[in-house]
Amino acid sequence: MKRLLLIRGAELALFALLATVPLLVANAYALALLTLLAIYGILLIGLDVTVGYLGQINLGHVAFLGLGAYAAGIGVTRFGLGMPSALAAATAVGLVLGSLLALPALRLEGPQFALATLSFTALSFTFLNEMEGLTGGAQGLSLTRPPLFGHDLSPQGFYWLCTVLLACVWMIMRNLLSSQWGRAIEALRDSPIATDAMGVGVYRHKVAAFALGSALGGLAGGLYAFNFQYLQPQSFVYDLMVILLMGVVLGGRKSLWGAFVGASIVVLLPNLLSNRLIFQAVSGLGLLMALVSGIRGLLRKTTRPFQALAPIVSMGLLVGGGLLVANTEDWRKGIFALMLFSVVVGLPEGLMGFAARFLVRLFRVAPAPLPAPSSLDEVLPSRPADGSTLLELIDLKRHFGGVKAVDGLSMTVRSGQIHGLIGPNGSGKSTVVNVISGLYPPSSGRMLLRGKPLPLGSLYRAARSGVARTFQNLQLFSELTAIENVLVALNGVYRSPLPLVLLGMARAEERHARADALALLELMGLKDQARTKAKDLTYGAQRFLEIARALARRPDLLILDEPAAGLAHPDVLQLIETIRRVHQRGISIILIEHHMDVVSELCTVVTVLDGGRVIAEGSPEDVKRHPKVVEAYLGQTDRDREAAAPDAPPLPA
Amino acid sequence: MKHHVVLGTLLMAALGIQAQGTVKIAITGPFTGGSAPMGASMRDGAKLAIAEINAAGGIQVGGKKMKIVAIERDDEAKNERGALIAQELAAMGDLSGVIGTVNTGVCMAGDRHLQEKGITKIITPAAGSASMTQWSKAGVKDLSIFRFAADDGIQTAMVVEEAINRKFTKVAIIYDSTNYGVSGRDDLLDQIRKQGNRLQVVAQEKFNIGDKDMTAQLLRAKAGGAQALLIWGIGPELAAVSNGEAKIGMKAPLIGGWTLSMSNFIDNAGKNGNGTLMPETFIEDPITPKAKAFIEGYHRTFNVGRIPSPVSAAQGYDAVYLFAAAVKQAQSTDTHRIKGALENLKEPVHGVIATWNHPFSKWNPANEQTHEAFRRDQVVMGMVMDGRVVFANAADKARLIKAASGKGK
């Protein structure tokens, strides 16, 4: 509670301060800077959605700023729109074009995503520049700020409008990003495959996130148009984009405060640096800070030598150079570069990331307590195990080029069983799992779940129809905490429509979800590590977290892909115990495993694969004695298998 | 004690308060980035004039000599920066005036803030028509913005006239995709119409800043049978056009704006640039003693062998002298009174470009010429010849020398 109060209090204080500045300071220039700050605040919050939460280098945001600005400008000059409708038009343009760009950009990541968005920026520049009839082309578009509900806005009035909009955007984004939506967006950054496999649509969330960020870009564009009242296409190009990107990273990613601080830097710094005295004060202070924190870090060995020394050298260059150079205005780009370099190297989490850690220590804020876990009966109600046919695979084939990983496999999994799937390396176990769970479509054959065809080749739709799985090579959302990992997958709790979520009226639901998630963590023995980031858990704990997350889907069929791989012996025992408890709740399980003791201990039926075909099926005791099984495991003479499993790359392990 | 003095001075400097008895002016323009050759030349020309005036003791105002203090602001050729700088300057209580701006877009974005506060600004060397016509279109009654550059209207008129005089009938218009290039294209088309449609425009071709391969544009012009290329753009891209012509064996001369006289065109086009024609306000040729002193002073002070943009430098230089004359006549550092004096300068000002007699008059929204200093006869036609700009017409040179010796001191 204290933490929440502090955070809300700080937000309130910030906006109260922003709102009163025009009453205290009569300087028109200060007001102009603050107005731009509010506009850029909105812009960078939008950019942070892709850069911070989606983790992609988005070079297209500046295009949405420009397109939004022109939408508002043309709306006012051509169609006589009022301010509210012009701003709505600007936002809509961002939203619609953002969703359109998301379609091709969806499949891309890293440099490819950066290039696709960069190309969009260049295209929109060409469009704005060439459509002279509509936009005025390179000669620009002059407009006058329309009245707001019949009142002409003074510079103060316009500033307040921008601040109010910033506050609204802030509130909405806070609610959204701390909701299931925000978690889903972060999840798909860490592992798109697992996000799909948990029934959270990567596609839907990526498009939504990108479109939302772009809509904010458009809104900021509308305000930009009314602020400057003169638009030229050349303003909205790569140069500005780089500055925006720096703002987000310097301020601190994945943080509203970070976006705001970033906006302050990019708006204020270049304009203040023109004043030589401020420049010298800032650079001197910077050197001092770099020295203090660098030496401290070195002595305590908390920072790497480079991280400590590089900011000192660069700030030293700045101070020394500042004394030598006659005209600092000539070097403004270099000065900006040196300052940014120091911050990016010295504070990789951005200013707010750094400040947050510092403030938490200063105020000793404890995180909000977790709710009591829900009863397990509520989270995973017991189901009758009637032994009816649950999953049926009929003549399933999956070929990779010439490699027949699965070659005409038929098997039946009955409800309430733990069905073991074993076989030597390369026998096709994992491929079967990947085909059932929708990672790969089958080359041919049929799959029925409770008699209905299972969706083919879509992790997302397979998950939605009741199949949940874990991954042999862990696919956790590594930046999220354990409880958040489970929350992302939690099925059937989140029902509130998006508008309520945006207004922050879905809190009760969220509390309920947390209690449910905690119950699952307790089942796996992870309750005490609920707040630990997944990447910081021990390897064993990560394996258990995968199972907890899959259970959150409340699946009909749970597929465990080598859950014991790499586990120490005590953990294996715990695993057996845990799986048994899950099974007792009536959940059907397919267990792929190398450890024969785990299989013997748990499974009622075991299917043995070799060369992509079933070679034996029966109780664990029966198949162990089956001659073909003995041959497959011990004898390496089977010619078929050698042909079927060469060390070809596409065969996933 | 000493610390207090230092602190006090620092504080005053920080708040932008200058010691009494100075005239504070701002010089703005792009000093970094692609337009910097013009911005920095203009700034350095202005600083040279300020240094000369201050070395002579300053401007005589009310019985004492006041020195000029210049603050510099780099607008990076960005409208957004330009608007913020204008707002910063407008909020300074003690600013006497502003000189500068290279990019017409920056004028469009920023000047309204200065005009609102009535702060006197002399635009130089931005030449785009829109930076002055925006005020006549808006019907502004009292304007504090002046221009000290041969506007595109004059320049395009001369370019079209030159093409007609040289008996060309088919031309191509080639222009860059910025505000400067596009408004130049419009002015050229307008002038061709005004001068009786005696030129047939066979192609209108655009290029982007940074383009180096102009083959497609030139082939279109060539296919249309263009005898001359009327060109509006900046520096290196113009050289790329010239060199591209040589490559495909095209001989049509370039005729265009004064930017063709910049060294980044002349040097980079080499002998391919010979015969290129452009209207000019100043040629880096020491034909008069004043010009000689200016050119040598610039070379010495800024340690260069050649002025990157002589036109910008000379205009920056003369603009400061005009401004100083207005301060002296107004007997005040108040920007409104300086505006009044500029509109009615009683004494001629001996500049490096010309001797300025009553360059501006009371603003009349129906006639932008009232706040434009340059007339047709202050502009001459220059031609590139073996790496230098020379007078295209001997008569122009003679006229300028005569004017300088007749009216000079």
Add this chain to the structure above:
Amino acid sequence: MNLQIIGQMAVSGALMGMVYALIAYGFQLTYATSKSINFGQGELVMVSAFFSLTLLDLGVPFWLMVPGGLVFGALLGLLVERAGVRLALEEKSEGWVLLTIIIGLFFFSAAENIWGRDDRPFPSPFSPDSVQVFGVDITRQEIAVAVGVLAIMGLIEIFKRRTLLGKAFEAVSADRDAAELMGISATRTVMLSYALSGGVAAVAGILVSPITTVGPTMASALILKAFSVAVVAGLDSGFGVVLIGMALGALESLASFYIGSGWREAPGLMLLILALAVRPTGVFGKAGIRKV
């Protein structure tokens, strides 16, 4: 329109595309070993070109200037690696994106103040006159660019295949962890790739300068094109960049002629987004299969 004009434009555009390709090749070199690229590569091209020009001004003969510029570019590449990339790679973060941009910005500012803001001509031993090949005008300078681009890329490919150091480079590119287990230092190999990439940037600067002139902004337009070429061809495509570079250059020329010079870049950009949507790893890139 007759074939000769189309040929002229395609060839002129394609030759410009060779320059994109060479800079794109510099991106590939560092991406192969470290999955990072230098977003300030354009400034490396520019600063190396200025440095080479200074060498010429100091009276250094042409044949000595080229290796001089190359070494200078390689040193700058090493500086970028040390100051901008290594830390981020060690922390597995994407900090290199911003740091390389920032270092580029600093180089830009330094160049403006050291060498001036103006564009300057770069002398060339080749005459600017054009020769006719099948009715298409090509300058000797352009031929030199084409030959130079292919030569430097060929040399580096031979180096990678024939020398021990080059094989280490290939090993780290193929599998960084496995290479480290074999006793190959990945850090050193990344340094090598940045040095090579810097050298390639310098050569690109020297080759292209007589055409583009030398100025602080000379490479800002080139670099975005080169980035496009590298990604569309595939960041591991090797000589694929040459084909894509030439195709993009020719396409721009033709679009300029047929659609209108203002729309010069539009078809290329749209094709680019589509190409990426269809083949995310690039036209000549190795398509990967989703693995878990």
